Every structure is written in C-alpha cells, then in structure tokens.
Amino acid sequence: MPQDDKTPARDERYDPQRVETKWSEQWQQDPALYAAELNSTKPKYYVLEMLPYPSGALHMGHVRNYSIGDALARYMWMNGYNVLHPMGWDSFGLPAENAAIKNNTPPREWTLSNIANMKAQMKRLGFAYDWSREVTTCLPDYYRWNQWFFIKLFDQGLAYRKKSKVNWCPKCATVLANEQVVGGYCWRHEDTLVEQRELEQWFLRTTKYAEELLRDLDKLEGWPEKVRTMQRNWIGRSEGALVDFDLGGTVGPAGSTITVFTTRIDTIFGATSVQLAPEHPLVADMTANNADLRAKVETLIAEQRKAREAGDIGEIEKHGIFTGRYAKNPFNHEALPIWVANYILMDYGTGAIMSVPAHDERDYEFAKKYKLPVRVVIIPTGGESDETVMDPPLPFASDDGLVVNSGQFSGLNSPEALKAMADFAEKNGFGKATVTFRLKDWGVSRQRYWGTPIPMLYCAKDGIVAVPEKDLPVLLPEHVDITLTGASPLANVPEFVNATCPKCGGPARRETDTMDTFVDSSWYFYRYTNAHNDRAPFDSNEIAYWFPIDQYIGGVEHAILHLIYSRFWTKFMRDLGLVKNDEPVERLFTQGMVIKDGAKMSKNLGNVVSPDEMVARYGADAARLYSLFAAPPDRDLDWKDSGIEGIHRFLGRVYRFIMRHANSAHESMVETGLAPSPEARQIQRKLHQTMKRVTDDFKGRWHFNTCIAAIMELVNELYGVEEKIAQGAVPAALLARVQRDLVLLLAPFAPYLAHELWETLGGKGSLLRAPWPKYDPALAKEEEIEIPVQINGKLRSRIVVPADVDEPFVKERAFADEKVITAMAGKQLVKWIYVPAKLVNIVLR
RNA sequence: GCGAAAGUGGCGGAAUUGGCAGACGCACCAGACUUAGGAUCUGGCGGGGAAACCCGUGGGGGUUCGAGUCCCCCCUUUCGCACCA
Numbered sequence: 001m002p003q004d005d006k007t008p009a010r011d012e013r014y015d016p017q018r019v020e021t022k023w024s025e026q027w028q029q030d031p032a033l034y035a036a037e038l039n040s041t042k043p044k045y046y047v048l049e050m051l052p053y054p055s056g057a058l059h060m061g062h063v064r065n066y067s068i069g070d071a072l073a074r075y076m077w078m079n080g081y082n083v084l085h086p087m088g089w090d091s092f093g094l095p096a097e098n099a100a101i102k103n104n105t106p107p108r109e110w111t112l113s114n115i116a117n118m119k120a121q122m123k124r125l126g127f128a129y130d131w132s133r134e135v136t137t138c139l140p141d142y143y144r145w146n147q148w149f150f151i152k153l154f155d156q157g158l159a160y161r162k163k164s165k166v167n168w169c170p171k172c173a174t175v176l177a178n179e180q181v182v183g184g185y186c187w188r189h190e191d192t193l194v195e196q197r198e199l200e201q202w203f204l205r206t207t208k209y210a211e212e213l214l215r216d217l218d219k220l221e222g223w224p225e226k227v228r229t230m231q232r233n234w235i236g237r238s239e240g241a242l243v244d245f246d247l248g249g250t251v252g253p254a255g256s257t258i259t260v261f262t263t264r265i266d267t268i269f270g271a272t273s274v275q276l277a278p279e280h281p282l283v284a285d286m287t288a289n290n291a292d293l294r295a296k297v298e299t300l301i302a303e304q305r306k307a308r309e310a311g312d313i314g315e316i317e318k319h320g321i322f323t324g325r326y327a328k329n330p331f332n333h334e335a336l337p338i339w340v341a342n343y344i345l346m347d348y349g350t351g352a353i354m355s356v357p358a359h360d361e362r363d364y365e366f367a368k369k370y371k372l373p374v375r376v377v378i379i380p381t382g383g384e385s386d387e388t389v390m391d392p393p394l395p396f397a398s399d400d401g402l403v404v405n406s407g408q409f410s411g412l413n414s415p416e417a418l419k420a421m422a423d424f425a426e427k428n429g430f431g432k433a434t435v436t437f438r439l440k441d442w443g444v445s446r447q448r449y450w451g452t453p454i455p456m457l458y459c460a461k462d463g464i465v466a467v468p469e470k471d472l473p474v475l476l477p478e479h480v481d482i483t484l485t486g487a488s489p490l491a492n493v494p495e496f497v498n499a500t501c502p503k504c505g506g507p508a509r510r511e512t513d514t515m516d517t518f519v520d521s522s523w524y525f526y527r528y529t530n531a532h533n534d535r536a537p538f539d540s541n542e543i544a545y546w547f548p549i550d551q552y553i554g555g556v557e558h559a560i561l562h563l564i565y566s567r568f569w570t571k572f573m574r575d576l577g578l579v580k581n582d583e584p585v586e587r588l589f590t591q592g593m594v595i596k597d598g599a600k601m602s603k604n605l606g607n608v609v610s611p612d613e614m615v616a617r618y619g620a621d622a623a624r625l626y627s628l629f630a631a632p633p634d635r636d637l638d639w640k641d642s643g644i645e646g647i648h649r650f651l652g653r654v655y656r657f658i659m660r661h662a663n664s665a666h667e668s669m670v671e672t673g674l675a676p677s678p679e680a681r682q683i684q685r686k687l688h689q690t691m692k693r694v695t696d697d698f699k700g701r702w703h704f705n706t707c708i709a710a711i712m713e714l715v716n717e718l719y720g721v722e723e724k725i726a727q728g729a730v731p732a733a734l735l736a737r738v739q740r741d742l743v744l745l746l747a748p749f750a751p752y753l754a755h756e757l758w759e760t761l762g763g764k765g766s767l768l769r770a771p772w773p774k775y776d777p778a779l780a781k782e783e784e785i786e787i788p789v790q791i792n793g794k795l796r797s798r799i800v801v802p803a804d805v806d807e808p809f810v811k812e813r814a815f816a817d818e819k820v821i822t823a824m825a826g827k828q829l830v831k832w833i834y835v836p837a838k839l840v841n842i843v844l845r
Numbered sequence: 846g847c848g849a850a851a852g853u854g855g856c857g858g859a860a861u862u863g864g865c866a867g868a869c870g871c872a873c874c875a876g877a878c879u880u881a882g883g884a885u886c887u888g889g890c891g892g893g894g895a896a897a898c899c900c901g902u903g904g905g906g907g908u909u910c911g912a913g914u915c916c917c918c919c920c921u922u923u924c925g926c927a928c929c930a
Contacts, residue, residue, distance in 0.1 A: 233925075233927095234926095261930065318928075438929065559925090629857095629869085629870075637857085638857065643856095647870080703861090706860095709858090719886085788864085831910055833910055
C-alpha cells in the first residue's frame with residue numbers, strides 16, 4: 001500500500017450488508033452461544049430483557065434494551081459463564097383486538113405474523129438468543145399453564161370473585177387493575193380517564209404477601225433504589241389502630257358505630273370531631289331523610305371525583321358539613337360532632353377519622369376554618385414546668401412527645417401510649433392495633449377476547465367450580481365478533497359459554513372473562529428453562545439451578561406493574577413448593593428511554609426511528625453500537641440520525657485497518673515483554689489500557705459509551721502510527737496481538753464485524769469460542785508521565801518525569817522549571833504540595 | 846407541598862476517589878487525495894485577547910493549597926409520591 005495514498009480500494013470498503021448476511025446465516029447453525037446447559041461446571045448466568053409485545057415493529061428503544069443484554073450475555077460467555085439468554089413474546093390483548101377490528105384480521109393471525117416479523121428483525125440485528133427456549137405467552141400451550149396456576153390459586157384461596165367498584169377504561173372497554181391506572185388515566189391511553197364501575201370480577205390476593213413484598217425489598221440490593229421506593233410507596237404499609245366511636249343508636253342499615261383508622265391513637269384525647277368520607281355508608285344513612293344535607297354531600301362527592309380525575313386530589317380546599325349528629329369517644333366518653341369532609345377518602349383505612357387539630361396539620365386547618373376546639377395532648381419531652389413546652393406551636397405533629405391531659409395515659413411518651421392505648425381499646429372491646437396497606441388485591445378479569453380464558457364454571461347446584469386439569473387448556477373459540485362494547489366478546493359465543501359441571505354433570509355456564517396479560521409476564525421467565533415441557537409449567541430442578549435471574553434489563557415503567565406481580569407470583573409458587581427462591585430477580589437494570597426531538601418515541605407522534613431502515617443504511621452493528629454509544633444506558637438517549645454516521649465511519653476505520661495489516665501480522669509469533677520501539681510500546685500500552693477500561697466498565701457501572709470511546713481511542717492511536725507500522729517499527733507479533741484483541745473487545749458490541757475480522761485474521765475456531773482478552777497491568781503502565789505544576793492553584797507549567805519517581809526528584813525538577821522560577825521571583829514559598837504521579841501545587845505569598 | 850435524580854462547548858456526552866475541565870463522537874472550518882464521492886486521510890475547533898494572560902461546569906455564598914466533584918441558600922428540568930388519617 002503506497003504511503004501517499006490512503007484512499008481505500010474498492011475491496012477495502014466495509015460493506016455491512018455483505019458481512020452481516022454472511023454471518024447471520026452461519027450463526028443459526030452454530031450452537032456455541034446458545035448452549036446453556038443444566039448443572040454445567042461453569043458458573044451460571046441468567047440474563048434477560050423484558051418481553052416485547054408483538055405490536056409489529058421494533059423501535060430503537062427495543063434495540064437499545066436488547067443491545068445491553070446481548071453485550072452482557074456475550075461478555076459473560078467470553079468470560080466462561082454458562083449463559084442463559086432466552087427470548088420470547090408477550091401476549092398483549094389490546095393491540096391485537098384493535099388490529100382485528102381495523103384490518104379484519106383475527107388476533108391470532110395478526111399476533112403470529114407480527115411475532116414472525118419481530119423475530120426476523122431480532123435475528124437480523126444479530127442478538128444471541130437461545131431460540132430453542134422461545135416462549136410465546138399467547139399460544140394455547142401457555143394458556144394451559146396460566147390456567148393450571150389459576151386453579152392452584154383458586155384452591156389456595158388466592159383467587160376469588162367479588163363484586164366491587166373497579167376501574168374501567170372506556171377505550172380498552174375493559175377493567176383495569178389499580179396498577180394500570182396512572183394518575184386517574186389509563187396506562188395505555190394517556191388521554192382517557194378511567195371510570196369507576198360496580199362489577200363482579202376475579203381478584204388475586206396479592207395482599208396476602210403485602211408484608212413480605214415490602215420486607216424483601218430491603219434484600220434487593222441489586223435493584224435501583226428508585227424502583228424499590230416506588231414499590232414501598234405502592235404497598236403503602238402503615239401501622240395504626242381501629243377505634244369504634246358509638247353513635248348512641250342505629251341510624252340506618254350501616255349500623256351504630258363509626259370505626260376510625262388512626263396511626264396516632266396516642267392523640268385520641270385531643271380529638272374534637274369525627275370526619276367521614278362523603279361516600280361512607282353511614283353518611284347515606286344520616287342523609288336519608290334530609291334532602292338538603294344529601295345535596296351538600298353530593299357536591300363533596302362530585303368535587304372529589306373531579307379532583308381525582310384532574311390528578312390533584314391533594315390540592316382541593318378542605319371543607320365539610322356538620323351532620324348534626326355526635327359520636328362518643330370511647331376513651332373519655334365525650335360526644336364529638338360528626339362531619340363529612342371532602343378530604344377524607346373512602347378507599348383508605350375505614351373512610352373515617354378522628355380529627356385531632358392540635359396534632360395534625362390537616363385537622364388543624366379544618367378546625368381553624370370551622371372554629372372547632374383545639375386541645376393539646378402531646379407536648380415536647382423535656383419538662384412540664386416550662387411554659388413554652390406546655391404550649392407548643394400548633395399543629396405539633398411530633399411522634400415522640402409526652403402525653404398529657406389523657407387520663408390514665410398521661411405521662412407516657414408517644415410510643416408507649418400507642419401500645420398502651422391500643423391494648424386498652426382491645427381489652428375493652430372497642431378497638432385494636434392494626435396494619436393497613438395501600439396495596440389492593442389484583443383485579444385480573446378482563447373483558448377481552450384475546451387473552452387466557454379464566455378456567456372457571458358456574459353451576460346452579462355446585463356454585464363456582466374449576467375446570468378439571470385434564471380438560472385444560474380451555475381454548476378461545478375461533479370465530480368471535482370483537483366489538484369492544486363492554487361485555488366480554490366470548491359471552492356471545494354459546495358453544496363457549498355452555499358447559500357441563502364436572503361435579504354434578506348438570507349444565508354450567510363458563511366464565512367469559514379472560515386474564516390480564518400481566519399474568520403471562522408474571523412467570524414467563526421461569527418457563528424459558530423448560531419451554532417445551534408439556535407435563536408441568538417447568539421443572540423445579542432447572543429453576544433451582546437457574547434462579548434467581550442474575551440480571552434483568554427493562555424500562556422503569558414496569559416498576560409497580562410487572563415487577564410487583566412477578567414478585568408476588570414467585571412467592572406464591574414458592575409456597576406451593578414449586579420453586580425455592582423468594583425473589584425472581586437478583587439484579588435489575590432500568591435503561592433510559594430513546595427520545596427523538598425531545599419526545600418519547602411513539603407511533604402517535606410519528607417520530608419512530610425504524611431499526612430496519614438503520615440496518616439497511618448502516619448495518620446492525622452500527623445501529624446497536626450507536627444505541628450504546630450516544631449516552632450511558634441508564635440515561636435517556638436523544639436520537640440523532642447524524643450520530644450513527646460517525647459510528648459507521650468508525651467501523652469502516654476498524655475494518656480497513658485490519659484489512660491493510662492482517663497479512664503482515666502473524667499470530668504464531670509470540671509476543672514477549674515490553675515492545676522494543678517507542679511506537680510499538682505506545683501501541684502496546686494503549687492496547688492494555690483499553691482492555692482494562694472496557695473490562696472495568698463491564699464489571700462496574702456499564703457505561704458502554706465510554707467503553708466504545710476507549711476502543712475508538714485505540715483505533716485513532718493505530719492510525720496515528722500507521723506509517724511507522726508500514727515501515728516495520730512494530731513487531732509482527734504485537735501487531736497481530738493488537739488486532740486480535742481489538743476484535744475481541746468489539747465482539748460484545750459489534751459482533752458481525754468482529755466475526756468477519758476474526759476470520760480475516762485467521763483466528764482459531766469461531767469467535768464464539770474465544771475468551772475475553774486479559775490485560776497486563778504492567779504493560780498498561782506509562783513509563784513517563786506529565787505532571788501539571790500549579791502555582792497558587794493555577795496551572796502554570798508541566799514537567800515530564802519517569803513514572804516511578806520519588807518526591808524529591810519531582811521537587812527538584814519543578815523548581816528548575818523556567819515558568820516556576822519566573823513566578824517565584826520576589827515571592828515567598830508557603831507550601832509545597834505533591835500528589836504522587838498526579839500534580840504539584842506551589843503556594844507562594 | 847414532600848422525596849429523588851439531573852443542569853458541563855453549537856449538539857450528544859467524558860472527567861469512577863476533591864487534583865491538567867471538555868475524552869470520544871456529531872456539526873462546523875481549513876488542507877490533502879480524487880474524473881467523481883452519501884468516500885477517505887491530516888489538522889483546527891469553550892469564550893475574550895495580537896500576545897502574555899484573563900474568564901469559564903445553572904446562580905450566589907462557603908470549606909480547601911486546590912471544587913464540575915464537598916457544605917449552605919436559591920433557580921430550572923425530569924421522575925416518583927401527594928389530603929394515606
């Protein structure tokens with residue numbers, strides 16, 4: 001190659017299409033990376049990305065997600081781990097049904113064809129998945145095990161049917177779980193308000209595990225704190241007490257006592273009113289014969305609904321109405337006025353509170369407004385004699401004060417009083433200590449066609465009866481009119497609805513609701529270990545080996561959906577004896593979103609960057625590499641089309657360098673010790689430094705952007721000394737080593753190019769079997785270092801010294817420096833600071 | 846309102862422990878090569894200044910020989926929670 005002409009010849013041009021087509025075919029036949037074995041002698045590593053649902057198209061957000069997982073899987077594999085990296089598809093009901101209506105295509109066909117598309121795209125992108133363990137949650141095979149689990153849940157009393165107020169999305173035309181309502185709106189339709197409807201629905205008793213779900217969060221140290229906090233808030237545990245306030249007679253069907261929930265029973269002697277939620281059943285009783293009062297309460301209800309819909313329930317002005325009635329405080333027998341207030345929520349606690357203005361901010365505000373009495377019963381600890389202490393600034397909400405004016409409990413501190421008073425209430429039969437949770441049971445009924453049928457039958461004689469295991473799976477009928485009208489479309493299919501009771505043989509009606517698709521994703525990652533098992537959902541021995549998942553990668557949007565449900569499912573399976581692990585996922589990584597033009601990539605905005613187009617223009621490697629390079633993976637990535645061109649150029653530079661020098665380097669020559677020439681040493685050092693940086697980042701914080709930057713630096717360095725290489729200044733063995741290691745470093749990020757170049761370099765065997773390159777810290781070390789010299793903290797000069805020098809030598813050199821001499825003229829040396837091998841600071845006055 | 850994260854060139858972002866701010870890339874500018882280039886190579890690229898130098902990490906204070914990094918106050922953005930009794 002002539003020195004003066006670095007224009008690549010035609011055959012030196014990097015053509016990603018050719019390279020990627022060639023290798024994607026070969027990989028399908030090479031099981032190396034897909035050969036995860038049970039009980040291998042190698043350490044196991046289960047890496048998983050969250051399921052995509054088959055909407056038909058991948059976008060760059062997916063590519064980024066899978067690029068992270070794939071890089072990790074390849075890295076762990078190269079480091080000798082037995083890697084499980086499976087891939088599957090989530091059944092997502094709504095898009096399938098919408099598409100069915102729009103295109104008149106059955107959901108099954110629509111889903112399967114989209115899965116085929118996505119699978120082809122994934123393969124084209126070169127992700128190393130174990131396709132033999134593919135799981136598709138919307139196929140009969142999976143339905144069968146969903147139903148099997150559902151019956152187990154039912155047998156355990158963890159699945160039950162109940163009529164209650166539920167969330168209803170008019171656009172989805174189905175019920176939603178609490179977790180699927182975001183600020184009053186549907187999680188799938190950000191502009192659609194969720195309505196409340198009174199319906200009979202199936203629930204899963206997630207609250208049985210509320211305590212454990214909360215407690216075990218502390219063990220999940222490999223999870224982002226943010227997700228743990230979100231789950232803690234969602235579970236919303238609070239300790240308190242229930243106390244009955246007597247109405248002195250029945251008002252109506254709701255009875256004659258008001259049960260309030262309080263976390264501060266120690267303040268009960270300071271209660272000056274009782275507050276009810278407008279929707280409290282007793283309010284209905286009290287207003288039954290009072291139209292005027294009823295109307296006012298209706299206004300309060302309307303206000304609450306409006307505020308809830310607007311998402312600012314915390315903002316509405318507190319106000320209320322006196323009902324004209326009184327309830328007796330069981331501790332001091334005082335008659336307290338009963339109010340109805342717009343800030344009391346029916347769905348928390350009991351929907352009734354005791355109002356203690358002196359010790360609660362909201363109560364204080366309310367009492368001021370309506371001139372209700374304020375009575376201090378808690379004072380700061382420190383002495384009853386002190387005037388200012390006896391009269392603390394109100395409201396005084398401290399929870400470790402001293403109880404006063406509280407009969408026999410006076411003199412206790414708050415924590416003692418909490419216990420003593422709850423005990424007292426319990427002993428006297430008007431209350432008890434209790435724990436409430438914000439977490440509610442999981443509503444799993446959906447009025448959709450496309451979902452797992454709930455395997456239950458209704459018999460006039462035997463009531464609710466589970467479908468016998470031998471009759472599973474209950475399959476969806478083929479021809480169904482999907483209307484999204486509200487009732488399940490399955491209800492219109494008599495062949496489906498009409499069944500026989502397995503107990504009495506009489507006629508039975510089949511449940512027509514289907515399961516929430518989050519049931520599917522609650523355990524899909526277990527099924528991967530035994531994707532084709534037709535006798536059980538999985539083999540417990542496999543689970544014992546592979547679980548918990550070592551690394552799970554997905555978006556934070558699942559923090560309180562999928563990630564709570566799947567934890568619940570694991571605990572339920574553990575109690576059934578199916579699995580031994582308490583938690584499904586050891587480490588969780590939440591990657592950032594891909595943003596385009598300042599907005600989340602979405603079809604509605606029309607700003608979706610198609611991976612197909614990127615792959616066609618720049619290749620899969622470039623698309624993947626860019627998605628990792630442009631930002632650290634945990635941060636949002638602002639997609640710029642121009643950015644990928646730089647990556648494309650970089651890959652071309654790597655390709656051309658190796659095409660030019662592969663022949664002059666022979667691996668057979670053994671590289672020993674320090675390289676002879678300065679140029680050679682320079683390359684050698686840079687190589688080992690780069691290997692160190694990339695390795696450290698894989699072990700540490702996964703800032704793949706800086707890994708890739710480091711590899712780019714290495715390549716720039718190689719180009720910088722290319723003329724010297726051509727002149728033979730670099731030994732062939734070193735040149736071979738550099739190229740080989742460069743290719744290995746690139747393998748987790750750009751596997752296609754890496755494979756091609758590995759072959760070009762005559763690498764032994766497939767790159768899939770090559771180990772991760774090891775760096776030598778001694779060779780990574782600099783021999784000479786440049787030390788900045790500061791004077792009074794400002795950079796004034798630099799001195800070059802051998803790397804292993806001692807302080808006196810540096811000091812001597814520094815004071816010999818011309819700039820330093822000039823600066824010191826007429827000044828006095830105050831201090832000499834030397835940070836070994838880092839910096840010199842000379843303080844003058 | 847409470848809590849968390851973040852704020853660095855024209856842009857995306859580096860700087861892991863208090864120690865040379867701006868790695869790497871994009872965009873831009875100049876040059877080389879070329880019949881040609883959606884190609885390649887080389888160099889430049891925070892602001893001011895002819896230069897010496899000065900200024901510079903959202904703003905204001907502080908600690909320190911030394912602060913993007915630590916402390917205090919404030920501003921902005923994003924996310925989470927929000928009458929939770």
